[in-house]
Amino acid sequence: MKEKGFTQFTEIQKLAIPVIASGANALVIAPTGWGKTEAAMLPLLEKLAKAEKKEGIQILYITPMKSLNRDMLGRLKWWSEQLGITIEVRHGDTTQSERQRQARKPPRILVTTPETLGAILPTTKMGESLKNVEHVIVDEVHELFGDKRGAQLVLALERLLEKRESRPFQRIGLSATVGNPENVAAFLCGDRPCKIIRLPIERAMHLSVESPKPVDEDYELGNRLFIDGPAAARLRRLDDLIRTHKATLAFVNTRSIAETLGSRLLRLRKAERDLHEIAVHHGSLSKEARVSAEERFRGNELKGLICTSSLELGIDIGQVDLVIQYSSPRQVQRLMQRVGRSGHSIARTPKGIVIATDEDDIIEAAVIARRATKGLLESDEEQSLAFDVLAQQMAGMLLDKEERTVAEVLAIAKRAHPFSKLTAEQVSRVAKQLHSEGLLFFDEKTGALRKDSRTRDYYYDNLSMIPDQRKYFVKSAVTNSNVAMLDEGFVANFVEVGATIITRGVPWKVLDVGDREIIVEPSQDITAAVPDWVGEEIPVPYEVAQEVGVLRRKIAAGEIFEGEYHVSGEAADKLISLIKKQSAIFLPDDKNVLVEQTPDAVIIHSLLGSKGNEALSRLLSQLASIHLGKSVRTEIDPYRIMLQAPGLDAASIARLLKETSPDYAQSASQSPTPTFSNTSSSTWQRRSACFPRITTTRHSASGA
Numbered sequence: 001m002k003e004k005g006f007t008q009f010t011e012i013q014k015l016a017i018p019v020i021a022s023g024a025n026a027l028v029i030a031p032t033g034w035g036k037t038e039a040a041m042l043p044l045l046e047k048l049a050k051a052e053k054k055e056g057i058q059i060l061y062i063t064p065m066k067s068l069n070r071d072m073l074g075r076l077k078w079w080s081e082q083l084g085i086t087i088e089v090r091h092g093d094t095t096q097s098e099r100q101r102q103a104r105k106p107p108r109i110l111v112t113t114p115e116t117l118g119a120i121l122p123t124t125k126m127g128e129s130l131k132n133v134e135h136v137i138v139d140e141v142h143e144l145f146g147d148k149r150g151a152q153l154v155l156a157l158e159r160l161l162e163k164r165e166s167r168p169f170q171r172i173g174l175s176a177t178v179g180n181p182e183n184v185a186a187f188l189c190g191d192r193p194c195k196i197i198r199l200p201i202e203r204a205m206h207l208s209v210e211s212p213k214p215v216d217e218d219y220e221l222g223n224r225l226f227i228d229g230p231a232a233a234r235l236r237r238l239d240d241l242i243r244t245h246k247a248t249l250a251f252v253n254t255r256s257i258a259e260t261l262g263s264r265l266l267r268l269r270k271a272e273r274d275l276h277e278i279a280v281h282h283g284s285l286s287k288e289a290r291v292s293a294e295e296r297f298r299g300n301e302l303k304g305l306i307c308t309s310s311l312e313l314g315i316d317i318g319q320v321d322l323v324i325q326y327s328s329p330r331q332v333q334r335l336m337q338r339v340g341r342s343g344h345s346i347a348r349t350p351k352g353i354v355i356a357t358d359e360d361d362i363i364e365a366a367v368i369a370r371r372a373t374k375g376l377l378e379s380d381e382e383q384s385l386a387f388d389v390l391a392q393q394m395a396g397m398l399l400d401k402e403e404r405t406v407a408e409v410l411a412i413a414k415r416a417h418p419f420s421k422l423t424a425e426q427v428s429r430v431a432k433q434l435h436s437e438g439l440l441f442f443d444e445k446t447g448a449l450r451k452d453s454r455t456r457d458y459y460y461d462n463l464s465m466i467p468d469q470r471k472y473f474v475k476s477a478v479t480n481s482n483v484a485m486l487d488e489g490f491v492a493n494f495v496e497v498g499a500t501i502i503t504r505g506v507p508w509k510v511l512d513v514g515d516r517e518i519i520v521e522p523s524q525d526i527t528a529a530v531p532d533w534v535g536e537e538i539p540v541p542y543e544v545a546q547e548v549g550v551l552r553r554k555i556a557a558g559e560i561f562e563g564e565y566h567v568s569g570e571a572a573d574k575l576i577s578l579i580k581k582q583s584a585i586f587l588p589d590d591k592n593v594l595v596e597q598t599p600d601a602v603i604i605h606s607l608l609g610s611k612g613n614e615a616l617s618r619l620l621s622q623l624a625s626i627h628l629g630k631s632v633r634t635e636i637d638p639y640r641i642m643l644q645a646p647g648l649d650a651a652s653i654a655r656l657l658k659e660t661s662p663d664y665a666q667s668a669s670q671s672p673t674p675t676f677s678n679t680s681s682s683t684w685q686r687r688s689a690c691f692p693r694i695t696t697t698r699h700s701a702s703g704a
Helices: 011-021 036-050 066-083 096-104 114-120 125-132 148-163 181-189 216-225 229-243 255-271 287-298 332-339 359-374 387-400 406-415 424-436 455-461 488-494 542-556 569-583 609-628 650-659 662-667 678-690
Strands: 026-029 059-062 087-090 109-112 135-138 170-175 195-198 206-210 248-251 278-281 304-307 322-326 351-355 403-405 440-443 448-451 471-476 482-487 500-503 506-513 517-522 592-598 601-605 633-637 640-644 693-698
Touching (some): 011 026, 011 036, 036 059, 036 066, 036 170, 059 114, 066 109, 087 096, 096 125, 109 114, 114 125, 114 148, 125 148, 135 148, 148 181, 148 387, 148 406, 170 181, 181 195, 216 255, 229 248, 229 255, 229 322, 255 278, 255 304, 255 500, 255 506, 278 287, 287 482, 332 351, 359 569, 387 403, 387 406, 387 424, 387 440, 387 455, 403 406, 406 424, 424 440, 471 488, 482 500, 542 569, 542 609, 609 633, 609 650, 650 693
Parallel strands (some): 026 170, 059 109, 059 135, 135 170, 206 351, 248 304, 248 322, 322 351, 471 517
Antiparallel strands (some): 403 448, 471 482, 506 517, 633 640
């Protein structure tokens, strides 16, 4: 252990190793840097080394990201080699020759992704090699809890149990700090016992929320970089922080922002002939680009990486002494995970600075910073009864065994916690639909299901629960290497021969556009189009949005708030100035909603968070459409909803809000009401009780 820099066990390792060595199912919860991977793997490696050697895979290490796979392999290979245990990685980037070799001679430990596990389960050779799996580790399990990828994974684990003829295997989950550990443990293990192992206290961290005020040089810099003065001030602050620290990760929330910020920062540094370069890292870059950035950063060739959630998880990229979050992280859990990348050892204190972009951003980041230091994390909801997941896994069950019954499918699926409330009728309905589409054979009278000619294609075409989007590979004509991947929508709208685009923070000129490939060469055009990728926006939780309202009221009342909310003086001044102006008209907060009439839209200022406002917007747009006889356009953010349609007015929308609130619904329960989505209605009614006062006003959008 001393050879790898380990002189003693961390607290979480001391707690977890005896439990895992005993064979119990376990959920290990600790911040980044506490050695959760070693806590899980060291006792299993010792057990494997002492046990009689078996054929096939005995340990599955499942991680949600391919880049995490590469890192895990590097960290675990050393331990395995010392004990003579074979370990390999398999995911979407694994070459065909490597896959064939693994099928011929499977490793004893396989590091893989949820999707790749699904791919190999029904196969003849690799599928057979899974029969001796004794231990399954799911790393970063909090990333999978609450979405369809996770529901798909735990169903696949139940199929793995079938392959082992119901001989149980040990389940170990590794997680960052979560707000609902009992739910995550149930997600991982179903109704089986699962010991939750966590540290008794949260790890301290230094946090600061800043919003630099632009000065004259920022406006000059902005003119050179084609951005405004405030953006230039933020860019200059980002650059100063990277220069004054040894190794900085600058997290952003979307790949588009990573590219924009990276391109401007690279251009700023090139103009100043600075040798300490930075790089961009996100999941749509080529494998070569990502690995190169990680290795150069680890080797101290780079001082800063502009990155997305691609580096949020526990990839070993060396010693980070500062994490910058550009714009609000939008979630407490996300801020803690990202800032935890700095001081990536138990002896160091994580340090994070949020550079907020506007007043909404400042107050949201301030709330998140306070909640992070108090350990007030979000509690995600499990993705239950996802029938598209069930349908795909039902096809997989028929690849595992050509004939099943509804009762068999139900028994397997109900063991997975997201499907614990599944009924035979629901299984039959899904099977009936698949039968009608020619994807499997289903006999409604007997309940028998059989594999059909299209079952295999349907299963493999839907391995990923990540929304499907056709990808184009971007290839450099100079190096003949892949640069990045672009979504079809962006290519259709912006990419043509002669156009310029930005990727890896660098402008490229398009030389040719093929069926699935774009050939480019380096360009100097900083105004190039920045790619837009689908499905990136991080939702702001209801609890955060509500506390934003609480903080608005505190500031309006003149309370001192900077220390508790970790806000810099400049950022606090901006907030105080804006809220004073708003208070003179009407201040929407956690207790009051404002419906505002603007010249071309109705704006509802409602602090329900992203999902709450999305539900409310769907409900209101449907009711307003029925009333107007025409469609209503909507846009939302966590604090407001915009509705647009000819003839729409604030008074009508305020009336709809009152009529759909719980109190009104009870008093008018006998009145006929329009039909609307149950999900939208129930979500709004659960959360609308926080608004005892609904007010309308007429102002320009900028004056609200």
